[in-house]
Amino acid sequence: MSYPNSMATMSNTLETDLQTLQQEAEKEITAVDSLEALEQLRINYLGKKGKLSQILRGMGKLSAEERPRVGSLANEVKESLQSHLDNQRNSLETAKLKAQLAAETLDVTMPGVSRPLGRLHPLNSTVDRVLDIFVGLGYQVATGPHIETDYYNFEALNIPPDHPARDMQDTFFLTENVLMRTHTSPVQIRYMETHEPPIRIVAPGRVYRRDTVDATHSAVFHQVEILAVDKGLTFTDLKGTIKEFLTQMFGEELPVKFRASYFPFTEPSAEVDVQWKGKWLEVMGCGMVDPNVLKAVGYDPEVYTGFAAGLGIERFAMVLHQIDDIRRLYNSDIRFLSQF
Known part of the structure; x- marks a missing residue:
């Protein structure tokens, strides 16, 4: 990703990229339907080589006055994404447990398997x-x-x-x-x-x-x-x-x-x-x-x-x-x- 030379423009671009990333990530997290896919999204966005890390590499070009503001926004985005990930994980785990319980539920009203008692010869x-x-x-x-x-x-x-x-x-x-x-x-x-x-x-x-x-x-x-x-x-x-x-x-x-x-x-x-x-x-x-x-x-x-x-x-x-x-x-x- 390339950035304009102006410090103000760089700051605005980073803020815009962070907001855009947050919106896209939250939308994908809400739509994911498996724990495996959710984990892959976490890596894509919050991993060491994830999209958030790529955006934050540009902070080194910011002025000392702008860096805290962009950094604070980056932390808010990260915390928001982590919160969405945790909530979605809890939702998926609950759904998985309910599905397992439903699949393994015994109908106690059904007659059991008959096992006749043995008798002495x-x-x-x-x-x-x-x-x-x-x-x-x-x-x-x-x-x-x-x-x-x-x-x-x-x-x-x-x-x-x-x-x-x-x-x-x-x-x-x-x-x-x-x-x-x-x-x-x-x-x-x-x-x-x-x-x-x-x-x-x-x-x-x-x-x-x-x-x-x-x-x-x-x-x-x-x-x-x-x-x-x-x-x-x-x-x-x-x-x-x-x-x-x-x-x-x-x-x-x-x-x-x-x-x-x-x-x-x-x-x-x-x-x-x-x-x-x-x-x-x-x-x-x-x-x-x-x-x-x-x-x-x-x-x-x-x-x-x-x-x-x-x-x-x-x-x-x-x-x-x-x-x-x-x-x-x-x-x-x-x-x-x-x-x-």
Whole structure:
């Protein structure tokens, strides 16, 4: 920008340029619609290389009398522009915040996204119900591995390699001496090996047998077994325990029968029948622990006696919920499972 040589003319020109710059700047500041553009205007007008600085370079040619007047005007222009910039910045920030709030506002009158509550599977709820009863009777929950050795699954339970009872549990061998457990009885052996009597345990778990799948059989199913070992335990204690369990399980005292049976790890042994809705149902097996089993874990059968009992969870679940096919418990049909 060039200026006339006359000091008065120079002063008037600078004042005019300052006023013109103020008008143009204020007009642009008022029209700007973004914070980024506003910042660019600030740099263009008030920056070190901005338009205001360019105008003020001519003050060096003014007289000492004129310089304060032009300088005072320059400060007024600068303060005015800075004030307009601040006001516009506040306006833009407020508008931006309002727009963000409007975009993120939730309509609390609209229905929420439905997340149905989960429910316990009938097998899980049946296991929990059985465990609650026995824990209430003073039993401790014990668990063990699903992959067992032949010793724990058979031999320690009085089932030697040539015993015909093994034919009833023809199962899944992983190697010659390692298999998927066929019952939860190995848990009892492992527990007795590391604990001294008196003991009372309840052992729930999944078991595996090579059964043909049909309405009442599955190759994978669930058992719960109990074991009590102490001095002086008799079959009467066993009967009383089972009758109390069945009363709590079915919610009423029902007729119960004990039929003589055979299990290689108990002697004497019995099957337990209960009369439910006018029919006799076989619900579990039981017996006094065979002395050979006690010897296998280092207990003296002359000092200690014990009783054991076992039941199939699927059997109880089907009876209590009137389920007609065991396969319904495993096919994950939400229409079926949502009933429970």
